[in-house]
Amino acid sequence: MVTRATYRFREHGIVPDPLGLPDHQAVCVSGDDTECGADSGLLQDGDALARWMFEHTRDTGHLRFRAAQWGYALVEPRAWK
Secondary structure (H helix, E strand, O other): OOOOOOOOOOOEEEEEOOOOOOEEEEEEOOOOOOOOOOEOOOEOOHHHHHHHHHHHHHHHOOOOEEEEEEOOEEEEEOOOO
16 A cells, blocks of 8 residues: 655744733843842833833942843744745
């Protein structure tokens, strides 16, 4: 018995998820020998992140942060041509 298979490969693309709200996060990287490592956690908006960074600087004198905005993406199949 011979089994035959037909494979149809589809191309996919990555698009922003319109329903996903971005998260913001910062980690304090101040320090001479070791980084502070204080983490804001995920925050819902840039203003909340800025407040966290300002308060951390006020409380510690630390000025250097690694900051990111995390977005959401979808993988969607591309339409056939």
